[in-house]
Amino acid sequence: MSIRICPSILNADHARLTDEIDRVTSADWLHLDIMDNIFVPNQTFSFEDSRLIIAHSQIPVDSHLMIIDPDERAVDYADIGSASVTIHFEASHDPRITLQTIRKHGARAGLALKPNTPFAAAEPLLDDIDMLLIMTVEPGFGGQKFMADQMSKVEEAHKAISGIVKERPWLQVDGGITLETIALAASAGADAFVAGSAIYGSENPAQMIAALRSAASPVH
Numbered sequence: 001m002s003i004r005i006c007p008s009i010l011n012a013d014h015a016r017l018t019d020e021i022d023r024v025t026s027a028d029w030l031h032l033d034i035m036d037n038i039f040v041p042n043q044t045f046s047f048e049d050s051r052l053i054i055a056h057s058q059i060p061v062d063s064h065l066m067i068i069d070p071d072e073r074a075v076d077y078a079d080i081g082s083a084s085v086t087i088h089f090e091a092s093h094d095p096r097i098t099l100q101t102i103r104k105h106g107a108r109a110g111l112a113l114k115p116n117t118p119f120a121a122a123e124p125l126l127d128d129i130d131m132l133l134i135m136t137v138e139p140g141f142g143g144q145k146f147m148a149d150q151m152s153k154v155e156e157a158h159k160a161i162s163g164i165v166k167e168r169p170w171l172q173v174d175g176g177i178t179l180e181t182i183a184l185a186a187s188a189g190a191d192a193f194v195a196g197s198a199i200y201g202s203e204n205p206a207q208m209i210a211a212l213r214s215a216a217s218p219v220h
Contacts, residue, residue: 007209010196011201024199030061032050035140036067039068039088040139050063070088071098075101075105078107086111086112088113090114111125144176145176147176157171172193173185179215195208199212
């Protein structure tokens with residue numbers, strides 16, 4: 001099983017963002033957190049900021065939309081070059097249509113679940129997603145503590161995804177990922193890992209990316 005390490009630039013130095021993006025080119029994907037201070041109590045990158053980040057990144061960008069109107073805005077992020085666009089189940093009025101529209105505009109379609117949202121909410125939509133994101137913190141801020149109680153949800157999702165005959169969605173976790181917690185998440189079945197503080201708080205992000213990949217790999 002492939003392991004995908006996805007640095008979150010939420011935790012990068014925003015004053016020198018292009019340099020920070022260039023420090024993580026050994027990763028698989030760049031994780032771009034879009035927050036509107038409505039759906040979550042924080043505001044991050046504007047649409048124009050996002051366009052510049054996507055254009056600069058040498059690795060594919062997953063735009064994680066933590067916004068109140070993903071049904072209207074998701075396609076915009078696909079159109080500016082996001083390789084993947086992830087919407088929140090809790091914010092979407094018609095997630096199936098929005099996920100299908102993301103795909104039609106050339107991006108992978110991701111669906112995110114907050115900690116209090118059960119996997120059962122996403123299960124009917126598995127055929128319409130390319131990645132399921134299970135939040136292991138409450139979305140809104142970086143640097144939070146990993147919620148180990150979410151591993152049962154990851155296990156439940158992994159079991160369901162494993163039963164899919166055709167191309168299976170990736171199973172991603174986001175929040176509190178460290179060298180210790182990534183092994184727990186991988187053991188539960190996750191294969192894509194968003195890490196912010198662990199990578200950008202290290203002296204050598206490339207070495208930390210390699211270490212995270214190694215820590216997640218032995219369990220598969």
